Amino acid sequence: MIELKGISKTFRVAKREAGLGNALRSFFKREYEEVKALQDISFRIDEGEMVGYIGPNGAGKSSTIKIMSGVMSPDSGECIINGRVPWKERTAHVQQIGVVFGQRSQLWWDVPVADSFQLIRDIYRVPEEEYRKTEKQLIDMLDIGEVVKTPARQLSLGQRMRCEIAASLLHRPKILFLDEPTIGLDAVSKIAVRDFIKELNRTRGTTVILTTHDMQDIEALTQRILLIGKGKILLDGTLEELKARRSHYRTVTVDHSGACLPHLEGAEILQDLGGHAQLRLDTDILPVARAIAMISAATEIKDFSVEGESIDDLVVSLYKEFEI
Amino acid sequence: MLYKRYLSMLLKSQLQYKASFVMTAIGQFLVSFTTFLSMYFMFDRFSQVEGFTFSEVLLCFSVVLMAFSFTECFARGFDVFPRLIRTGELDRILVRPRSVVFQVLTSTMEFTRFGRFLQAVLVLCYAIPASGVNWTGDKIITLIAMFLGGCAVFAGLFILYAGFSFFTIDGLEFMNIFTDGSREFGKYPLVIYGEGVLKLLTYVIPIALFQYYPFLYLIGRTENRWMMVLPLVGFVFLLPCYGFFRLGLSRYQSTGS
Missing domain, CATH: 3.30.70 (Alpha-Beta Plaits)
Structure with a gap:
């Protein structure tokens, strides 16, 4: 279970006007601007839920994901995930979560994907037998049997994304964070990824938190929507409720x-x-x-x-x- | 063991580009060879520097170069740490259930540095008989301690460098004075730079601990047997460096940048 209470976060951003003179001036005296990235964010997500986290660019989606995955600590507020505070008990916490950053790869570029998988198995200390079962399942479900024999750099974006998702699930996490998983994919790959996530949630009961700009993702996957804008949660409800509003x-x-x-x-x-x-x-x-x-x-x-x-x-x- | 798996993975990756790998390794060899040559020509003219002979100085040179290239190979992750921050790889590291230091160490290794390492070994092989040192057991231990202590101090400097990159990206160049600078300074017994520099390099950046003092013992200028283990103090240097790195890391986690 995920519970956030009154999470706030302020960034200090160095600001300066364009131009060489200003660049020199800022070298000696920096001016900072306070940016309120998150203001009093509270929500609760139960086990097995699929939640779409939407909002325009810069609304605070990534910051929230970073806090929930233990990469960043908030200025104030409480965040408890499966009984732990993510940034305080980082290693214990991350053993239970999977994170896919859509725009960055976690696969080793120059070696076959299967080698990356084995390394990830060792990083998460997955027992051999369990690993073999999970890997086979994931490979079948995502249809990447041939793909995993290829070095990551030679894969198409769609193939790679399927491998990324498999890689973040090898340790059977209870919670999966997907940061724009379908960005840049073709229609076929998009549907394959969506079907897989749905199946994963149904069979394993994995909690899925999905940020996306693709509304078809939301429609296909999530029952519940969290809308964030300017660092505040503006709406928390089902897709139907949202539709009913208008x-x-x-x-x-x-x-x-x-x-x-x-x-x-x-x-x-x-x-x-x-x-x-x-x-x-x-x-x-x-x-x-x-x-x-x-x-x-x-x-x-x-x-x-x-x-x-x-x-x-x-x-x-x-x-x-x-x-x- | 996980470290070994990373090692083989990185080696496999780098050998994907064989020509580039070989060329870089040869380049590394040649670069340090020119350093060696410049020393050779200098001693050819002056025959002695502050009373040290060429082959004695070569002992110094090779141990420092060995330690530096070894550390540069295996602690490369800290050397390229700003890149890990910029590309977001550090976030990936933070969502994995292993220690940050371990993951930074295994994030990249620079095997081409073996070109440099090989050079150092060759020079050492020449200097060991030529230096006229009577190689008893304690001298051999001293030599090994010098190498290990050197690795520790250089690793500390790289970790310090990584720690600084949490606070500034622009001002990092000055840190090279300490990393690359130490290597360059370390070619000669540190006393030739004068008393002040020697003090600085003893108490602030403790290069002299694994270089100058044990070196004196090695060539028989001092009988103080404590010099044998002095290089291992270099491992103590790792503590403040690591502390500084942790400080930077916690700042990163609270600012997210």
């Missing part, structure tokens, strides 16, 4: 014969080009049926479709709503 919005696509659509109260015209238009309706002001009636009064409708907001739009509007 359920009165509909995206309407219209193919029509007219030149352009009339302006309607409660509808935002997203685009209207050559008889193909997209509108966002606020159904509290303008119900769909009335909108159709008003549009067809002004122009001839050829085709028509109504959708809920896509999850990407949802997040954009959330960011807007919280001004982050």
Whole structure:
């Protein structure tokens, strides 16, 4: 179980204006700016949960992950994971977690991936028999039987990411932190990674905490979402709750014969080009049926479709709503 | 054993680029060979420096070079520590259940330094008979202690260097005075630089402990048998260096940068 209470963290960032003169000045006298990376962050994640941790760049996602994985200590607040304070009992804590930093590799570049796996086995002191079982399972599930015989530098990004994930699970951690695991992957690899994470959570009950900018990851994987912005937790709830917040919005696509659509109260015209238009309706002001009636009064409708907001739009509007 | 596994892994990695490996090793050999040559020509002219003969000084030179290249090979992780911070490799180290020092040591090794090491060994092989030292058991022990103490002090300096990189990236160049500088200074018996420098290199950066004093015992200028074990004090030097490194590390963990 993961529990954070009132975690705060402030960074001191050296600041200086551009230009040689300022560079020289800062050599002698540094000016610092205080950046509040995390402010009073509290949440609780139970065993076996899959949580999506989202927020724009620089919101404090990585800082939180660093604190939870024991790399960084906060200025104040409590963080207890499976009964331990991560940065105080680092070695005992990290034995139980797996971390995948999407943009950095943990595999040794010039040797076959299988060699890296064996080294990781020794680092985590995994008993031989258990290791053999786990390795085989992971290799089967991620379909990397051939891949692991190749040096990491010769792998495609998708292959490498699957190996990275396998590498961070060889010691059967109870908690897995995934920092942008699908970044830069092609569609097939993305789906393979997602399916695997789902399967892992289902069969082993591994707690998964996932940061991502890919909303399809969130939709496919997580039930619960934590939204962070400017160092604060803004929202903690299920995907459904999130959707419900903006359920009165509909995206309407219209193919029509007219030149352009009339302006309607409660509808935002997203685009209207050559008889193909997209509108966002606020159904509290303008119900769909009335909108159709008003549009067809002004122009001839050829085709028509109504959708809920896509999850990407949802997040954009959330960011807007919280001004982050 | 885990260390051995790391060792073979790193060796395998570096041998992937055979030509580069061989060239670098030869380069390392040649660089220190020019140092050797410059010493040769100097002694060719002056025959003695402060009363030390060429082959005596070569004993000094080879032990210091051996210790330095050995340490540079195996403590390379501390030597390139700023890189580990910059690339985020240190974060990876911190999420693994092993000691940080052990993981830094095993993060990289520079086997090409054996070119330099080999050079030192060859020079030593020449100097051992040529120096005219009567090689009794205690002289051999002294020589070994000099090498070990040298490794400890150089390792300490590298760890200190790594510790500094937690606080500043820009100002690191000055640390090279201590690491590379010590190696260069260590070519000659330290007394030739004068009393002040000798004091500095005894009490502040304790190079003289494994170089000058035991060296005097080796060539029979002093009969004080304590000089035999003096180099091992170099291991005590590791403690403050390690302490400083830990200080830097805890600062890193609290600032995250």
